[in-house]
Amino acid sequence: MKKQINTKASGWIKWPGLCVMLVAGFLVAQEKVEQTNQPNDSGVTVNQQAVPVENEPENTEEAAMSITSTFTMDRYDALMAGIAVFIVSVFVGFEVITKVPQTLHTPLMSGSNAISGITIVGAILVVADCVKTNNTIAMFLAGLAIALAMVNVVGGFGVTHRMLSMFSSRKKKKKATQS
Amino acid sequence: MKKQINTKASGWIKWPGLCVMLVAGFLVAQEKVEQTNQPNDSGVTVNQQAVPVENEPENTEEAAMSITSTFTMDRYDALMAGIAVFIVSVFVGFEVITKVPQTLHTPLMSGSNAISGITIVGAILVVADCVKTNNTIAMFLAGLAIALAMVNVVGGFGVTHRMLSMFSSRKKKKKATQS
Amino acid sequence: MVELNTVIFDLLYLLAAILFIMGIKKMSHPRTAVFGNLLGVVGMLIAAGVSFAIIWENEAIQNRQFLSLVTIVGAILLGTLFGSMLAIRVQMTEMPQLVAIFNGVGGLASVLVAAASLMAADEDPLYIEVLVAGGLSGLIGSVTFIGSAVAAGKLQELAFFKKPVPLPNLIRHLLNLLMLAGCIWCVYDMVVSANNITLNFIGICILGCLLGYTLTTPIGGADMPVVIALLNSYSGLAAAATGFVVDQPVLIISGSLVGASGIILTSLMCQAMNRSLLSVLFGSGSLSSYEEDEEVYATVKRTTAESVAVMVGYADRVVFIPGYGMAVAQAQNAVSDLAKQLEQRGATVEYGIHPVAGRMPGHMNVLLAEADVDYSQLKALEEINPDFDEVDVAIVIGANDVVNPEARKEGTPVSGMPILNVDEAKQVVVIKRSLSPGYAGIANPLFAADNTTMLFGDGKAMIQDVSTALKELG
Amino acid sequence: MVELNTVIFDLLYLLAAILFIMGIKKMSHPRTAVFGNLLGVVGMLIAAGVSFAIIWENEAIQNRQFLSLVTIVGAILLGTLFGSMLAIRVQMTEMPQLVAIFNGVGGLASVLVAAASLMAADEDPLYIEVLVAGGLSGLIGSVTFIGSAVAAGKLQELAFFKKPVPLPNLIRHLLNLLMLAGCIWCVYDMVVSANNITLNFIGICILGCLLGYTLTTPIGGADMPVVIALLNSYSGLAAAATGFVVDQPVLIISGSLVGASGIILTSLMCQAMNRSLLSVLFGSGSLSSYEEDEEVYATVKRTTAESVAVMVGYADRVVFIPGYGMAVAQAQNAVSDLAKQLEQRGATVEYGIHPVAGRMPGHMNVLLAEADVDYSQLKALEEINPDFDEVDVAIVIGANDVVNPEARKEGTPVSGMPILNVDEAKQVVVIKRSLSPGYAGIANPLFAADNTTMLFGDGKAMIQDVSTALKELG
């Protein structure tokens, strides 16, 4: 019976999930294509990276033409690999999480909440950009994001730990021997 | 008992496996770094893609300087994402395969053999390069690779199917009703 | 161009992702779960530490170090303070609200990161997929933020969230669709025109917030846990989208882990309540309230704590059926004490846990674990159901819908939901404050069954009364 | 620069990878396994079709279409021909060899792809990680290729592979290490000097081949299946490395799936044989052959097919223990016929399957499935072992090591290996051709036990004799 529920559940989740993911990936890709095709109708291929800070971005006509920088093949590869990471991770997620017993679903929820606090990485990294462009508002937002993500992380892991240590039998045994 | 075997097995496999993977990834990355640091000591950043076929590769001094083209940040991102794909896929593999029952281990082996025939993708794609550089030996090798991969694919899936249809009970029931 | 440090940092990020996966794997057993959680903590420390190291090394920052580092450290301290306060002070009964709040906070963080990175990069050329991912992150994040706020408010039973939206369903759906379309248009415009990025992003966020509100307010309070799990999934997806913005696989991996977790929990809950996700999200909204209560409840028998004590005092096998009411009354410790007393008298005590008892999956397990009940005594639906005919006394404390035999009939709001077959026990005691219905809002024929007696009163007080009476019994 | 087609193609590649994962997931039950395999086929068709479409669209090819397309199509046809011939004509008893051959073929394909892509790109600038991955692919691939060839040869018992390498262990290990170091140096040189790529690559391949030979030849034939599973894992890793060469996530995903599968099977086999992987790979090589056979076998009792027929004809519960000998004798159909006869006479028939019976994991299951035995009759070690004292007759056909009670003692080559407790059955019949030992090369006290009788002869013939005698019995 329990088994059946699991199978059925993963059944109806997985297919739409995958479809949505594929469609989303496709949309993302589509957008890019349209965009990149536009400025490049002239046959000029612009290979400009945003990374090198040393060379000040030259204000050539290409750079002015569009604020979005051109999409290199490598960049595209990175994006595709990112999508692959996403898809495979979803599989890992399904496999790993269907093994968590019912009893632990509440801690699982708060624990995964804590993990979603990983946005703190993004929040911290973005500070560099804020400093670079000297954008105080962005800096404020980033700081707020860090604080919020930290609430998520500390609170989530903390409360999960509190719950889980209630489940661990060691504590109980100690009490039992005491009394 | 069966459970125990599984857990223990995955225990001793996983850690060394992960370590090897990390070390390998690190080595790969290391090599790259050393290489890229060398030619770029002069502070010149070369952003040259190998992809655009339309623009003939200009034989500037940079291109002649090193046969290995420069490593862009995007390229690096793609590589990192590739490593991430690898790691996560190994997890998926472990999760999915530990669920295959003993009974089906022989078909699993031949089936996974067939899947490793995916090199056929690489073999076919490389033909384009061979044609472009007009390299007949490479073309011959690629053709051989295609044939070998195809043996793997057809043979592997075929024999797996043969084995698995022996397991499927339908055939048996039919026979049973016949006799 | 690629420095050694970058490589090491990125590998450490991947290590963090691996630790998260291993952590969740370890959650598959209560024995190893604590360790799993610690693995997660280590992973997060690594990830945050690496990010900090990257910032520390950044040239731009090293010139104007002070402000930015103060911001970061201050924000971390602030977050830690609030987070640990929440973690330490929250009551186990308030877990659903807490999870909702965390969801909302996570969603808002995603929005802010996307906003900051779009604004800060305003003058630089922006990659297109960064724009798309940023837009998605903003949309999902703001829906999650407001949606979770509404959910938390409803669970806390704040008056503000009680008034329904006075709109017919069709118009509501159309409006939502329109807003969604508006969001997508904003993303599209942002990407194609590439000019008014900030404006568009603000538009996305506002529409997302509205959407979060209109999507969640019509959903009934009983369905909130489902919504929370779904929003949990969304907050993961928002994190994954942020991963595409800042180009970090670790965010993508962790985000999709969380996304998968949320969606699985959502579906399991729906299954256990025998409802489809669609009917939860867009369903008829108001369930027709059954009004034949008086008829059903004609034969209800009252009892007293003393007679319950006599009944259980000489029983061989007692099963407690906890429900949401136990959480409200905070009766878990009283129940566990009574159970220990009964065990000392030689009875076998078990707990029958319905998958959706309480207000979130595994809610009862957490409460009982808090009260030191060994988890080997907690029996799941399919374990305990075949045994009910051998149970001497079943004590239903604060549960209602999960023991409602109406679920076996057609056409009721709980039809088809698997229930605990309490009515097969030899004797049933139901402890609740009145004859008022549970969250599904329908009458419960169990209360009027021949073998059922009702003990009216607050769960904790009643259980304590029984305990006392039992002690006097000697 | 990025065309719409490219995007679609890449998404289709990912779809193929998803199908592979789903396919292996479906392998978790015999009922769905056929469908799972078909999913794999579909995935492969998509992947190959997409690759072909990409080539078809390539400009360079469209100019000189003829030759390249002929090459591709011709190669595909050739491969299909050989592959299907192998798949259709192979005997189920030859599965280990076949898997070894496929492994080798896969490894060689990886080498060739890496070689072709390095050579073809000779004049273009090459990315460094492509070089590294190409080198790895060449190394792993050639080790896999020759290693698998040796393994297949050993399993087929070709004379050539029987002579051991006349080198002491230490020197052998040193030599191997040296070769490995040489390979790594070649990769390094290829990357750093970036000049003599072809030369270095050839060096890698030659060293890899040598390494494959010297690593596998000293390993005993009984350990070959472990080696094959390990090489299976390697061939997957080679494919993953190729994925980094051509920058396709689908190759990485599928390759690591195969890699994981191989390594899990390796470890399960080692566990079931109670040996560590290291002792299999580098172990002492020659096991000390026990020479007290005569003493052990003093009390062996012979029997005839007729008396076995009488014995089983009136038994209530009969268990067959198949081993490698059943595969050699191809006796599976005869066994299954005898079993059906017994069932018609009212006996319960089961099969006790040891995890390492035969020569590869699940070998016996495949053979018995071929002979139409229902898989509910196949009992695993831990299922059947507690029941042996209630078994009337245990018929051991061609098994030896897996029923050797010596395993319970210390200090023998099979010590600690879990065995089928056949000796606890009321009566035991062992069918084999002689008293010669099994693959572990040690005597088996079971043959001389009080309740054991030996039926000497070819497995198939003997079982058929028993069948005939049973029919005459009426």
Ligand SMILES: NC(=O)c1ccc[n+]([C@@H]2O[C@H](COP(=O)([O-])OP(=O)(O)OC[C@H]3O[C@@H](n4cnc5c(N)ncnc54)[C@H](OP(=O)(O)O)[C@@H]3O)[C@@H](O)[C@H]2O)c1
């Ligand atoms: N667990 C989940 O994940 C989840 C998710 C979504 C929805 N739900 C829904 O939540 C419901 C759960 O069912 P349930 O049986 O646990 O609870 P329920 O049906 O909501 O009934 C709770 C009962 O507890 C009583 N109660 C409240 N406070 C009390 C107190 N202080 N002392 C004693 N009794 C008290 C109430 O009656 P009085 O007012 O008369 O005392 C009420 O009838 C189901 O409808 C389920 O579908 C659960």
Ligand SMILES: NC(=O)c1ccc[n+]([C@@H]2O[C@H](COP(=O)([O-])OP(=O)(O)OC[C@H]3O[C@@H](n4cnc5c(N)ncnc54)[C@H](OP(=O)(O)O)[C@@H]3O)[C@@H](O)[C@H]2O)c1
């Ligand atoms: N399955 C795996 O994955 C795997 C992997 C690695 C190693 N192994 C090893 O393989 C061995 C498997 O044990 P096992 O008990 O199945 O087989 P075994 O110990 O190798 O013994 C096979 C027996 O079959 C007999 N035999 C051979 N041909 C026969 C014929 N035509 N008719 C009748 N009998 C015949 C042989 O005796 P006669 O010559 O006297 O007839 C021999 O004693 C174990 O040592 C295991 O460690 C298995």
